[in-house]
Amino acid sequence: MLRSALVILSGNAAASLLLLARNLIVARLIPVADYGIAATFAIAMAVVEMMSQLGLQQQIVQAKNGEDPRFQAALQGFQVLRGVIAGIALFALAGPLADFMNVPQAAWAYQVMALVPVLNAFTHFDVHRLNRSMVFLPVILTGAVPALLSVLAVWPLAMVYGDYRVMLYAIVVQALMTAVTSQLVARRPYRLVLDRAVMTQSLRFGWPLLVNGILLFGVFNGDKMIVGRELGMETLAIFAMGFSLTLTPTLVMAKSAQNFFLPQISVVDRTTPEGAARFTHLSLVTMQVSLLNGAILVLAIILVGGPVVHLLLGTKYAALLALMGPLAVMQALRVAKAGGAIVALADGRTGNAMQSNLARVATLPLAWYVITQGAGLGIVILIATLGELFGFALSLYLVRRTSGVALLRMLGPVLFSGIFFALALVLPALGSLPDWVLPVGLTLGIALTVLSMKDLLRYVMRRRADT
Structure with missing residues (x-):
């Protein structure tokens, strides 16, 4: 059991430290003010996530029927629907958000960021379902591999752009590879189902998490x-x-x-x-x-x-x-x-x-x-x-x-x-x-x-x- 704890900690630490390394490298390579603009990209993503956070990943671990393949497919279908709506919302909010942050020149970058919630929505939930059996390697790889690839993308992006666009495209690379990696390490085939009953169940489970997502945005x-x-x-x-x-x-x-x-x-x-x-x-x-x-x-x-x-x-x-x-x-x-x-x-x-x-x-x-x-x-x-x-x-x-x-x-x-x-x-x-x-x-x-x-x-x- 303690060995599992160390595996989880080391895996989560690897992904987070890689992303921190990416931020540090970008901060060294671009001017301080440009890093400030790059920091607003996380804010833009959080605006969308706070409006659509339903805790579906936690639900498949906590729910009694979490092993049911159809239930998993229904959660994945709901996740894709959620991601598409979130992407549309971010695209629409790009201009007002850029104006509020006094960086109107970055509005187009927020529109590009609208791809990120859509790409993330295609993450295979098998990586979370396997946690029920204390199998953590798939979810660890899904976090660590995209983070590594995002870090490796920084240097060529810096040579081409040299400003806040380095962070923008590195984030897009991470989102794309998260979806790809989760599909590669999954044990079940990827299926999407839109099930109104599961959506209702998820909304009942997730509405406090949705409100908490709004609060976490503030936090x-x-x-x-x-x-x-x-x-x-x-x-x-x-x-x-x-x-x-x-x-x-x-x-x-x-x-x-x-x-x-x-x-x-x-x-x-x-x-x-x-x-x-x-x-x-x-x-x-x-x-x-x-x-x-x-x-x-x-x-x-x-x-x-x-x-x-x-x-x-x-x-x-x-x-x-x-x-x-x-x-x-x-x-x-x-x-x-x-x-x-x-x-x-x-x-x-x-x-x-x-x-x-x-x-x-x-x-x-x-x-x-x-x-x-x-x-x-x-x-x-x-x-x-x-x-x-x-x-x-x-x-x-x-x-x-x-x-x-x-x-x-x-x-x-x-x-x-x-x-x-x-x-x-x-x-x-x-x-x-x-x-x-x-x-x-x-x-x-x-x-x-x-x-x-x-x-x-x-x-x-x-x-x-x-x-």
Whole structure:
């Protein structure tokens, strides 16, 4: 079981690190302002995804009839319909979106981006169905191979264009190869069925995820849109790069935790006392893993983030160094919040993530206001961090209320991780301390956090004994 976890983590990490490498290479090869425009392409895609996110990939894992070939074909048919509608919507919104971001010259690029949701829609769902049997290689290859090809496309594209078009066409290459790779590694033939009953079932399952997609747009891109519109493309480039450097490991951790724990929790029969106890145990393990993932992210960013930024990006992004620690804490709270969402999803409740993201989105008007009053990126990050903190607290409450998971054994992990995050923010600001204080203090903090996670330690020790 632990071997499967390592496979998932390494596979997801490979794909995400390749895409991060692509972004870093593009940032080095093109001017800072052009990278700011390139960063808006992700915003354009998110506009469409937020309007059409129904969690069909998660549904085939969670649904009791997920192995049914016709059910899979119906989900694939619905996915293609969704992708075509999303592509048409992005094409229509290209002009208004470019005008809002004050880059009207890039409207044509947003129209080209309309191909991406259509291409992604032809991804074979077999790669997700196989997760039910703890077979993860197909979904890993579907993520990693297109990412590698997208990276390899950067150099010839840079030689031809040398501006934001490098990122545009690299994204199109990735989308095309995602669909192709998924077809090549699938075990079942690819079929499309339009089934009204399955669509209705998917809409019932996915409407909270659809609303959550809208909220996630605000979470991931709201601050970027505000920064880009009010402070310009160069400032957006700095902010977007910092966001990517800290968000990429966050997404790897959250996706890996979901891939690994969602199938395990979903199959638990809660009608027996033993099953109910196991559900609670696995739920606590999932939430503790998510909290620990956030702490590990902060430790890595605080200790090596600055030198890595300087090495990879040079002096063009020197303003980013002071923002890395606060951004890491903000993203750590995000990945911690994902634990409760996984538990709720395994219980067939897709509204947890939606509701917990409301707290984060509610901070956007305040962020916009303070920027118009002259505040810098540091204040924007602080406001976002408070939003994530409230969202994390709400996600724990929802798990207790809707899934009936007692949270007493989460008190220690929450307390010690909170102390660790506070140290990560305060210690770097105290510049007069000896050099050894920061690494020793943070290492001690994360060690105490791990020791407080009794369910996670018991889970690991049991798995080691089984192997």
